[in-house]
Amino acid sequence: MTETAASEAEVTGPCESSADVIVVGAGPAGSTTAYHLARTGLDVLLLEKAAFPREKVCGDGLTPRAVKQLVDMGIDVSESAGWLHNKGLRIVSGGSGLELDWPELAAFPDFGAVRRRADFDELLVRQGQSVGVRLFEQANVSGPVLDSRTGRITGVTARLGDEKRPVTFTAPLVVAADGNSTRLSLSMGRHRRQDRPMGVAYRTYFTSPRHDDRYLEAWMDLSDHRDGKRRLLSGYGWVFGMGDGTSNVGLGVLDTSTAGGELDWRELLRTWCAGMPAEYGFTPANMTMPIRGAALPMALNRQPHYADGLLLVGDAAGMVSPSTGEGIAYAMESGRIAADVIVQALARITPAGRERALQSYPRILRDSYGGHFTLGRSFVRVMGNQRVLKLGADHGLAHPTLMKFVFKLMVNLSEPRAGDAADRIINALTRLAPRS
Template sequence: MTQAAEHRADVVVVGAGPAGSSAAWHLASAGLDVAVLEKAEFPREKVCGDGLTPRGVKALTDMGVDTSGPGWVRRRGLRVHGGGRIAEVDWPRLDSWPGHGLVRTRKEMDALLAEHAVGAGARLVTGTTVTEPLLDDDGRVTGVQAQAGGDREPVTWRAPLVVSAEGLSGRLAKSLGLLRRTDRPLGVAVRRYVTSRRTHDDYLDIAFDLTAEGPSRDSMPGYGWIFGMGDGTANVGYGLLDTRRGTGADRRAVLRRWLDLFPDEEGLREEDAVSPLRGAGLPMALSRGPAYTRGLLLAGDTAGTVNPCNGEGISYALESGRMAAEAAIAALAAPSADAREAALERYPVRLREEVGRHHRLGMGFLALLARPGVVRLATARGLRRPKLVDGALRLMGNLTDGRDGDAVDRALAVLLRLTPAV
């Protein structure tokens, strides 16, 4: 039997998506030796809408990512479809958040973020599949076992702390008994690229009416999107935000029926496709936890950080990666084992405090989407009222100045304060 090669680091991060690269960048920027283990080779495909809200833009800016150069395409707001009406809504003008969104393919963005972490001092190790955690006699995680390269050579990485940013699979978390909560929604994103004249559109199209095939034609809780990528293509797809309804629907038929509502010249038909239809899970509402246990921190999709209000995952992946890194930094600097554990155990508490209430509201929003008549009535009336649309956009995107903002922000702050965390 081949003996496993052995390596060491202060922190091992598993997965080089936005959550893993964010954690690695913050850890390396603090002077820690961090190794990022990624099973794929870059560039690689990732199913996503490729859109960043102002919340995501701020997370990138806070990491020192230059989003003004080639490849980053600005978008000024949303074009919302619903109830037979359409409204163009600019992103809110707030002190706490940028006034624009961005689009960029995950194929490019994930590679760029991994390189950004390397630039801060992280070690990126691709083609390495983590198989299981290393545990000491007390059951504490002290590293990971992995297989490297095409020959799947065994390799061991030892570290006092491990950050799991593996995505929905959460192999390490499952090994410690942290299973996804079935009482929390699990959505699905389905997307493809098409050649479309909407490629340079300043607004991102969002539609709140998806209807399943079949005799009942049930409306499914989700939304469709058309995001112009600025390169001659558009990302078209939908997020089905609760797969407990409409699970038998033909995904291709759902997308086709919605896109057939647009004129042929928009370039949104099957014949305009330049990529296959792909799908991926959307774990929401902090659906796996606790986000820290026995030397293992969970970030991004592994912890279920996708926003139930709008299916937004990149922003929360970046933020949870930062929070996990900050907990690890504090723990490794702690003077005693008890102080270290106290620093680590604050991470899941902080995660719930910062996003848990908003995600609880999002679960209520999913219940609303499950009532098609209510959705159509609300959107038909609401889209005629710009202030109401602006307030709804702030709420769904978790974009406010809090109690220091205007009347809308203060009202939303009260609403969040009265909402229990998930």
Template sequence: MLGWGLLLLWGVVGTMGFVVFPLGFGLDDDVASVFPSLVARVDVLVVGAGPAGSAAAFHAARRGFEVLLVDQAVFPRDKTCGDGLTPRAMHELEALGVADAVGVGGYRNRGLMLHGFGASVECPWPKPGPVAGFAPVGSAMRRTQLDWLLASHACEQPGVRALGGAVVRDPVVVDGRLRSVVVASAGGADRAELRVEPRWVIVADGARSTLSKQLGRVWHKEHVYGIAARSYCESPLGSDPWIHSHLELKDPQSGDVLPGYGWIFPLGDGSVNLGCGALSTSRRPAKVNTKKLLRTYRQSCVGQAEGWEFSEPEGVASAVLPMGGAVSNVAGKNWALIGDAAGCVNPLNGEGIDYALETARLAVELLDDTPGRVLTDLWPGVLRATYGPAFSLARELGRLLTLPWFLPAAGPVGMRSGVMPTAARLMGNVVTPEDRDVVARVWRAAGGAAFGLSRRLGSADQLWGTQN
């Protein structure tokens, strides 16, 4: 069994052979002197070992592929994230066989509690329908722990080899097919290099994916994208059964309403992930310093209710995320972008882990030896069929939220109308194709209409489109 604690260097010695070194040895000059010419041929190269990449490696190995999983970092490593796991994510983690290991001490939450405009509303995770659905349970886990869990689990599968502390660069693309890449130590230009010639490539190295840019991915910032900052605080809320979201942020000194929203995700270990974010477009950029907003948000939360106390924040980090599939050029003949690299983030709640896990599974299901099988149009088509309606509607609703007058006008009405539990279900896209209730049918119909309109207006071309 191969653990993430091993750094695996692939080479060809007669037939393909493997040289194993302890983690931290890296691809060093001594190795280069022993193997001056290194070439590896693999079934599936997975770039990035976050939730998307590790899940893809797991599924590919289960389908009998030999997999090389590469990440720039040496694990464990941190990642800027809210750390929340919706029922949709828990469903995928169950399929991976790791759900029982998620959450410190088995921590689980019951749903979302929304705050703002003078009210607080409990929004439990919806119960599954009579045909199918997601179990009404969520969780949260620091990405240092979750990503380590998923990467280790992937590396335990026969056929998976892992390489940490390595960058993937210099893709050679011929007629739309990715023929080879160079895998080099992240330690510098003078370190050893490995040329990998894969049959299939899954690119899962995140929103700022370097390899995606080299392959021609375009991020369309005229559509909503997210900016956010997160921190960790010790708090009596650390095991609270609700995740909290503030739709109305106010300066505690002046009382002025601030742009953005805030969240508190209990982690089950006496701490919370406390963060804030805002939606932005190139036309209406969010004029906010998220790290400064984070400090203000924490101050406003202290003493809001019993137990609402927070230590000084640690691990403050920020990120920018493409959302709602607003990227194009996400596939070639034998390669596909998944997860954050493909803009698979929900514009209404910023959730991306569930879509990372789902797109990993969906992409691997396309990898086979069917004659003429190419992913160039096939993979964007799968993404549009699976997420197009919901993401199209979410993008338009997200665009409304960038209007400074919209939430102050709509928020008070919504918080007092009794529709927020339904809204929370839709915001989290906790709706399956099998759900037949009225809310699910209306959501799908509205999403289909939004997607159809975007196609007529041409903006659907930027929803995982192909642009030359």
């Protein structure tokens, strides 16, 4: 544990610590939430089950949406501070490639960035501590504390440190940022919507001469060869240069690809890497990390996002885009939205006024992301068709103007008010799409 965490945790038996808000989980969503709460002067407890630095399965690539959130938190995103900037996305399919630059917008930076999650997550946590967030590492939350009269959450119980000392933390509001498994949400009756897509991601690292590539790279011809038949998968393989001599190499696939039985995702990644160009260097001898995987909860798949004193953010709220599998930007954005709502709620004089403010959180999420995620869900359904997948893989890159439009739509980067014709079409589609 860090020195700060250790000093917070030095107790000999059961203890109680209270705050204005408890945030459970110190990934990008939880740390962003805690930061924006603490900078207003609120007392915030941030509980993380692991100790930093700790690893998370991720592509490590950040779009301009995520970079904007980092800038808003006062984090130095320059290359001299350890980031590798990228220009956009290179799509590879059918032996051809097309480079698509991040759009130049007033609302977002025109560059993305790459950083290992072990370093990235700790950077966000420390930024929160710099504005007063009280961090408890190795705090394994075991369940909610409920008001017996109202059923509202009023805190959490946890096991703290290597000794797993029982601890009770109390606060009038709790934020669940504990990832896809989100035990806290489940214990409060927040179950996953079965009508929303799920995805999986598996990744490893290789030493590679591609490590300083200025484009994120997505290969669109992932396929399954069970029973001797080639079946295209609804997903992509990625190669993200880390700038440190290694590349993050992985695959992200939608659950619509698992027809006919669960795939061995690790073996699929090994097979795909073995078929990559020799100059990439993706050989077993160059692999520096084991293959690890994680689920991708998509399209606001766990609801309600607020009830009974509990708000959901990030993966706990299903904030992964079904179009791209991007989660970090939306995790951080949902954390900031939740913090803004909580700050306003806690400033209200009456309990009824506080509750009205808090009830706005699910509506803001729907208004902000419902249309885009609905379009993404429609994209998922279309891409589940083998003929459509094959048509896109064989001929998509032959239409660069169309691909630029689709790229802008999928990565959700358009001018919200002004902009070109593509921006206006994207904004209209997003407004018209149902939000739920």
